[in-house]
Amino acid sequence: MAFENYTIKDIARALNLSPSTVSRALRDSYEISTETKQIVLAYAEKINYRANPIARSLKERKSYSIGIIVSEIANNFFSQVIDGIESVAYSKNYQVVISQTHESAERERLNVEHLYSRSTDGLLMALSAETSDCSYLESLMDKGFPIVFFDRVPAQIRSHKVIADNKQGGYDAVNYLSKKGCKKIAHVTGAKKLSITKERLEGYKMGLLAHNLDFNPALVKYCEYGGLHQDELEKVVMELRDQDYDGIFISGDKLTTGYLQAMNEQDSHKLDHIAIAGFTNSKVVNIFSPTITAIRQPAFDMGQRAAELLIQQIESKQADTDFQTVVLPTTLIERK
Incomplete structure (x- = not known):
């Protein structure tokens, strides 16, 4: 018919x-x-x-589509951010196109170039772990192409940014562990160059200082691909084996699950003696063993706010120069 x-x-x-x-x-x-x-x-x-979306886009010279670039869609945090973005985009009659970088700077650049060449109206981005050169993104923005960054944001680019209060979240994690009696707290985190790594490390140091605990660089372990490869966490567990730590603050979903897997394989007997707190938006964190006290980010709200800022920029008749950095609070959820 x-x-x-x-x-x-x-x-x-x-x-x-x-x-x-x-x-x-x-x-x-x-x-x-x-x-x-x-x-x-x-x-x-x-x-x-x-x-007719095609007729509409030809008439208004807009595609009514926005691009989303994240490291991995399967990541609990990013999938929740995408839900928030879609809730705003669809209410404004925009379609979304989602790309993954798998922490590759080269793939990130290819995704950006593809979405730009397809006349996408703007981009929402969380930088990859490998990204260090953002000059090509600045060039696109100078041409009037709107980009809003969220979670992993570049310090050197003037743009709208939406982030969680990573510093406070790191502080809250260490504060919790210290109050549980931990005296030697390790920290497992992502790539050194990422904004979230720097901010959460700063919160970690603030927490140690507040409880008169020494900062020991040997207890801080970086995973340059954020736990995307399990061998990163296996190496971390081996390196921490001789440190005799009694608490650990972990900086992300993949890192948390990867750490637990590596510990169960290498040092399962130690898990009952280590208190764990970390950033995770997993919906099943309550079934993790041992229990994990979660630092949750408002991922859905982050996606909504980022989408709102991007669409405002797209639909504005004037170039936006009054850029905002929106900082959303984290929440500590204690597990018994």
Whole structure:
């Protein structure tokens, strides 16, 4: 059965209105009265009218699509951020196109170039672990291409950024571990160059200082790919074996699960004697063994806020120079 393709002109002709009035009514414009909107929407529903996105994009020179670039969609945190982005994008009639970098700077650049060449209206990005050169992103922004960064953000680029309060989250984790009696707290974290690594490490140091605990660089272990490769965590567990630590602050979802797996394989008898706190947005953290006190990020809210800032930028008639850095609070969830 073929579907009839009704147009705005067909609706206008049937209701004896101008096409521009119908168009504005369908977009819920303030210029059109409530009564006229109700008439237009009722008729559009009756004939099962669907807007033609191709015609709309050609007319307005917009694709009504936004790109999302993350390291890994399967990561609990990023999947929740994407849910938040989609909730805003779809309410504004934008489609989303999602790409993964798997922590590769080269793949990240290819994804950006592909989305830009496909006339995507803007990008939402969390930088890969390998990324150090952001000059090509600055070049695109200088051309008027909107980019909003979230979670892993570049310090050198002036743009909208949405992050969690990583420093406070790190402090809260160490504060919790210290109050549980831990005297020697290790820290497992991601790539040194990432903003989240630097901020969480700073919070870790603040927590140690607040409880008069010494900072020992040998207790800080970096995983340059954020636990994407399990051998990173196996190496960390081996290196920490002789440190006799009694608490550990872990800086991400993959790192947490990877650490537990490596410990179960190498030093399972020690797990009952180590208190664990870390950043994780896993929905099943309560079944982890041993129990983990979670530092949760407001991932959904982060996605919503980033999408709102991007769409505002896309739809603004003037270049945005008043950039915001939005900092959202973290939450410590204690497990008994």
